Amino acid sequence: MFSSSSSGASRQVPVNDPATTVRTGSCLCGSVRYEITGDPFSFRVCHCQNCRKATGSAFMTNGFFQGKQVHITQGKDTLRSYADPETATGVPLHRYFCSKCGSNVLLRSEASLPENITGPRSDVAIVALGTVDKDHPWKPRVELWPELRRPFVTAIDTTKPKPAAAAISAKL
Numbered sequence: 001m002f003s004s005s006s007s008g009a010s011r012q013v014p015v016n017d018p019a020t021t022v023r024t025g026s027c028l029c030g031s032v033r034y035e036i037t038g039d040p041f042s043f044r045v046c047h048c049q050n051c052r053k054a055t056g057s058a059f060m061t062n063g064f065f066q067g068k069q070v071h072i073t074q075g076k077d078t079l080r081s082y083a084d085p086e087t088a089t090g091v092p093l094h095r096y097f098c099s100k101c102g103s104n105v106l107l108r109s110e111a112s113l114p115e116n117i118t119g120p121r122s123d124v125a126i127v128a129l130g131t132v133d134k135d136h137p138w139k140p141r142v143e144l145w146p147e148l149r150r151p152f153v154t155a156i157d158t159t160k161p162k163p164a165a166a167a168i169s170a171k172l
Helices: 049-055 164-170
Strands: 022-026 033-037 042-046 060-066 070-074 079-084 093-098 104-109 124-128 142-144 160-162
Touching: 049 060
Parallel strands: 042 142, 142 160
Antiparallel strands: 022 033, 033 070, 042 060, 060 124, 079 093, 093 104, 104 124
16 A cells, blocks of 8 residues: 555655655644655646545646655554545546545555556555645646536646546546
């Protein structure tokens, strides 16, 4: 699943090295805390109905990381998961949330990703980027399901819209 760190201590990393920059995040109540090391290999904004319902918002911002980049530092026993079987892509997602406050924190997909994108196919952690503690420099690269975008949400000009047919073929 996700790596766990029992010490809770900050790790020493070189200053200003994007590959080793450690960012922290948490659920709303702070019971679940995590660290992510480095940058996501993809940042996607998703407008599908399931992501909207899971977040209670018009869209969800998802950072895709290799599993080894994500470490639960507190509250792993507080995380619960919901197996979301009927996603827009047809690929089940496991949505991890805090059992105390209900915040979505992490997701895992059963999708098969190309080896050359992420390394081991099953080793992808998707972080709900709204839970990152401080601002980050990442910009969305892909907008999933733009045809489902709520009318009051404008297109994100830094993304590549990915219509339904392309999203289904990508299985993620």
